[in-house]
Amino acid sequence: MTDRLLIEESAVNAAAPGAEALPPAAPPPEAPARSQWRDIWRQFRSHRGAMVALVMFVAIILFVTVGPLVWTIEPTFVDIRARNQGFSAAHPLGTDQLGRDLLARLMAGGQVSLAVGLTAMAIALSLGSLIGISSGYFRRLDAPLMRLTELFLALPLLPLLLLMVTLFREPLGKAMGPAGGTFLLIVGAIGVTSWMQTARIVRGEVLGLKEREFILAAKSIGTPAPRMILRHVLPNVVSPIVVAATLGIATAIITESALSFLGLGFPPDFPTWGRLLYDAVDQMQMYPWRVVLPGLLISLTVLSVNYIGDGLRDAMDPRIRKR
Amino acid sequence: MLSFALRRLLLAIPTLLFISLVIFLLLEASPGDPLGDVPLTVPPEVKERMREALGLGQAWYIRYVLWLKQFFWVEPLYWFDRAFGTGFSEGMQRIISFQSRSPVFDVIAQRLPQTLTVVGMSYLIGVLIAIPIGIVSAYKQYSWFDQIGTFVSMVGFSLPTFFTGVVLIIVFGIKLQWFPSIYDTTLRVTDWDSFAQQVRQMVMPVTVLALYNAAQISRFMRASMLDNLRQDYVRTARAKGLSERIVVLKHVLRNSLIPVVTVIALGLPAVFGGAIITEQVFKVNGLGQLLILAINANDIPMVMTLTFIFAVLIVTFTLIADLLYGVLDPRIRYD
Secondary structure (H helix, E strand, C coil): CHHHHHHHHHHHHHHHHHHCCHHHHCHHHHHHHHHHHHHHHHHHHCCHHHHHHHHHHHHHHHHHHCHHHHCCCCCCCCCHHHCCCCCCCCCCCCECCCCCEHHHHHHHHHHHHHHHHHHHHHHHHHHHHHHHHHHHHCHHHHHHHHHHHHHHHCCCHHHHHHHHHHHHHHHHHHHHCHHHHHHHHHHHHHHHCCCHHHHHHHHHHHHHHCCCHHHHHHHHCCCCHHHHHHHHHHHHHHHHHHHHHHHHHHHHHHHHHHHHHCCCCCCCCCCCHHHHHHHHHCCCCCCHHHHHHHHHHHHHHHHHHHHHHHHHHHHHCHHHHCC | CHHHHHHHHHHHHHHHHHHHHHHHHHHHHCCCCCCCCCCCCCCHHHHHHHHHHCCCCCCHHHHHHHHHHHHHHHHHHHHHHHHHCCCCCCCCCCCECCCCCCEHHHHHHHHHHHHHHHHHHHHHHHHHHHHHHHHHHHHCCCCHHHHHHHHHHHHHHHCCHHHHHHHHHHHHHHHCCCCCCCCCCCCCCCCHHHHHHHHHHHHHHHHHHHHHHHHHHHHHHHHHHHHHHCCHHHHHHHHCCCCHHHHHHHHHHHHHHHHHHHHHHHHHHHHHHHHHHHHHHHCCCCHHHHHHHHHHCCCHHHHHHHHHHHHHHHHHHHHHHHHHHHHHCCCCCCC
């Protein structure tokens, strides 16, 4: 009698992994995951600089997204009689040499700058995670992929970026319109040249994870590699990826404005923060505010993003969080 | 150690070859035409001859190998001849710039001193500022000095150099008129007056770059000091009655400098890259400005050579950093 029960039980257990293990397994990761994120949030809140930075970053995002809905002057509207004006009610931040409203231009420029930062970061992150995980998880790919990473690290990035943008701006602009082509080119160029750090960090994390028991357990019940990566490896390397993401946004925004500053960014009638700064440099003796404002916005964005990254790194480090 | 160094050196060769190929192919794929500025009145057959004179007639792989030969064989021979008065490189074609029709390396040799004085000085000053700040910040963690120091380094690290440079020009160049906003490269230092002028025009570009470098290095220095201050050997040193000064400045500092030195070495080539922007802001006619001019003028040999020199710098300093790490830290074993 007892024997039969045991056998039945073990039969149920044996059947479980294939058929029933998945539904009951789904809720438990949900619950601890949520409390883990709450833990991180609690730790993050205790980092004063990061909280201030978060508020500032949200404010900047609201400024560039909601702002144009409130302040409805077209950023490209030329009012030649109102050119070079100072601060006034009609133009709170003044106008440029063609009489275009600076406030509206800053909002529009911010949209482009932030969009470039976010998209380039997304490209760099996906590339970096893909290469990092495949090189950490599949031993056969490790050596060639790491060689590739080292090769990319040895490339002189800024000169190459300058080169890529100058050489391919016109043909791409002809193919896809000046704005779209430049956007694609800049975002692609920044993404392709900044994935290496992420790849290295992710690879290191994956190598460490592979030695853990739960990976061995998952492997021993025959989990195929794709599911293994998506369900067991990827969730556990999210935190370094998130930290790398924040830093990636900061570098991408700086790189884009640097390219614009060198006159190699978006076309002239297409404002970005870097472009606004570049256009204003010629007349900085008479109108220094036009240089300072876009520069200030770039710096504030990058500073807040860096602080958020710092806070996230502290919050996601379990060694610190326990304290 | 020696075998490690040799292996890394051998590995650097294919890396550099690959990079040069990437740069070359990128330039090759570009639609820009170096003869684009030639007037339309020039008949096509003359244009074709000009093209051949520039060496553009051959297939790309022939030109690539030719460039490799010129860079790695002809140029060293030429400089060897210059140094020792021999005649090995006679009749050999050096790399010629499309823009000025003069050898690329002669132009680079003219521009190098400006870049080296500005960049080198700023890096030196940056390191000299960063290390004491990092030490004090870590030793008095969470003190007001540390709070301010970390905030300033975060700001310095986040502000793009083209913004700090322009702000400095507005404040000190235009409003206060203390320093010239444009770097005068024709200035010859002959007496005290011209020396003072040279110092004055170097202040702003050097400050911009030094701030940026100091911010990065002081963060590393602080983290490394913090790591070491918690170690057991520090407690031992204090327990045996060494003065605080010796514990911190001798025991902890020496160990903390190991990773920082490698970071300093690794950062040096990046500084040359970053100087491209600062040179543009202050109109220093150094290597960075040369590169931008060459890119805009489709001067393929110049762009190729300059970009490749940047790559050589990166590979060399990575190698130096790796080796330094092993030399300074006997716990590192190479096998």
